[in-house]
Amino acid sequence: MTDPILPLIRPAVPDDAPALAQLIDIAGEGIPNWLWTRACTEGQTPLEIGTERARRPAGGFSYTNALVADEDGAPLGMVLSYAITEAPEEDPEDLPAPIAPFIALEKHSVGTWYINALAVFEAARGTGLGTRLLHAAEGLAKARGLPAMSIQVYGQNTGAVRLYERMGYGFVASEPVRLHPSPPYYTGDVLLLKKPLV
Numbered sequence: 001m002t003d004p005i006l007p008l009i010r011p012a013v014p015d016d017a018p019a020l021a022q023l024i025d026i027a028g029e030g031i032p033n034w035l036w037t038r039a040c041t042e043g044q045t046p047l048e049i050g051t052e053r054a055r056r057p058a059g060g061f062s063y064t065n066a067l068v069a070d071e072d073g074a075p076l077g078m079v080l081s082y083a084i085t086e087a088p089e090e091d092p093e094d095l096p097a098p099i100a101p102f103i104a105l106e107k108h109s110v111g112t113w114y115i116n117a118l119a120v121f122e123a124a125r126g127t128g129l130g131t132r133l134l135h136a137a138e139g140l141a142k143a144r145g146l147p148a149m150s151i152q153v154y155g156q157n158t159g160a161v162r163l164y165e166r167m168g169y170g171f172v173a174s175e176p177v178r179l180h181p182s183p184p185y186y187t188g189d190v191l192l193l194k195k196p197l198v
Contacts, residue, residue, distance in 0.1 A: 007076055007129065009136045012066035014055050019075040020066055021050030027080075027117035029154065030182030031098045032061075038096075060116060067136050069120070069129045077120030079133040083146060084109045101175035101190040102152055108173050108192050109150040113141030118151075118160075134167060142197055149195040156188045169193035 012020060025032040025047075036046035036053075056062050065082045068075040087107040092100035106114075115137055120129045141149055151169060153160050154177070174189040 006132070007069040007071040007124075009067055009132060010070050012063040012068045012075075012078065014063055016063055016066070016068055016075050016078075017051045017054035018047070019068070020054040020061075020063060020078055020080075021047055023075070023078045023119040023121070024050065024054070024061060024080065024117050026121075027119035029157075029180070031180070034098060034181040035096065065116070067133060067140075069124070069133060071124075075121075076124040077129045077133055078117070079115060079137045080117040081113060081115045081137040081140065083141075083144060084112055084114045084150070086110060097179035098181055100178050104175045105152055105173055105190060105192040109194075111146070112148045112150040112194065113137065113144070113146045115149065115151040130163060131167070138195075138197065147196065147198045149197060151193050153191050153193065154188060155191050161191065161193075164193050164195075167195065169195040 021032075032050060033046045036049035039049050040046060053059065053061050054063055054066075057064055060082065061080065066078050066080045069077040084106060087110050088103050090103055092104040095103055115134070118130055118133060120133075138149060149169070150172075151164060153164065155161065155174070170193060171191060172194050173192045177188050177190060
């Protein structure tokens with residue numbers, strides 16, 4: 001009996017942008033869609049805004065920062081990650097409330113390889129893809145000589161918290177959720193977790 005062929009983990013390309021937009025919204029628990037809705041002009045959908053942003057060659061949410069799990073040319077999941085070299089300049093109090101806790105926590109991620117988003121489409125969940133994508137992101141961090149990984153997660157997302165803890169991530173700091181636009185994350189905390197690599 002032969003082993004099953006695992007999906008390829010590869011760098012994202014511009015043509016992956018529509019899938020990346022869907023996956024970032026899954027990872028962001030509805031906050032990306034809420035933000036994109038605010039940017040829509042007449043006739044545009046939030047997903048079209050997200051796709052445009054994913055297709056850009058620069059910026060945090062760019063295909064250039066993503067790895068995808070690919071099966072026959074179709075992304076099944078993605079991890080969006082990059083180095084945080086300096087604390088954000090924005091004052092969280094001046095930002096839209098749903099993203100304020102994430103920006104407030106970023107100051108604790110300086111000098112780490114930051115997992116901005118991890119998501120797998122529902123049909124591919126439970127197959128270990130999330131773990132493989134996290135390992136691939138860790139490979140990028142090690143290749144760049146960074147000493148640690150960091151990730152943010154809603155404390156109420158207990159399944160994700162357990163996954164990260166199993167992979168060696170530990171609690172660093174938290175910020176209260178502020179005016180989340182989607183259930184069930186109206187209350188609770190956003191957690192920052194870190195994993196040492198050296």
